[in-house]
Amino acid sequence: MASDADCIFCKIVAGEVPADVVHRTDTTIAFRDLEPQAPTHVLVIPVRHYPDVAAVAAAEPELAADLLAAVGAIAKQEGLDDGYRTVFNTGALAHQTVLMQQQLSRDGVTPAALARFRTALGATLQALDG
Numbered sequence: 001m002a003s004d005a006d007c008i009f010c011k012i013v014a015g016e017v018p019a020d021v022v023h024r025t026d027t028t029i030a031f032r033d034l035e036p037q038a039p040t041h042v043l044v045i046p047v048r049h050y051p052d053v054a055a056v057a058a059a060e061p062e063l064a065a066d067l068l069a070a071v072g073a074i075a076k077q078e079g080l081d082d083g084y085r086t087v088f089n090t091g092a093l094a095h096q097t098v099l100m101q102q103q104l105s106r107d108g109v110t111p112a113a114l115a116r117f118r119t120a121l122g123a124t125l126q127a128l129d130g
């Protein structure tokens with residue numbers, strides 16, 4: 001399938017939905033996540049619509065390689081010299097329209113995770129005070 005009318009990523013590729021694009025090739029496009037879970041959180045997707053990365057690898061192995069090459073180029077461009085994480089989301093966990101993404105994270109601990117820890121710690125301390 002070249003594109004899917006209900007897919008938010010296809011709309012980003014088509015320019016119908018704005019995105020902060022950080023990298024683009026003939027076969028891939030990368031943009032910053034709207035709700036970043038790390039200081040650097042970039043989604044890398046193929047320009048053509050696929051349900052998940054396994055389908056990409058099965059249909060176009062060279063496209064799977066393009067995606068990983070894009071991850072490497074973006075990591076260098078973003079200065080992620082200390083390392084980063086690459087995540088592939090698939091199926092229900094990824095939301096029905098968010099079928100594949102790759103995440104580049106500078107830190108293992110995300111701001112959101114730290115905020116949750118602080119909230120939990122605060123509640124524990126309050127319980128001890130009471």
Ligand SMILES: [Zn+2]
Nearest residue numbers: 007009010049
């Ligand atoms: Zn799509």
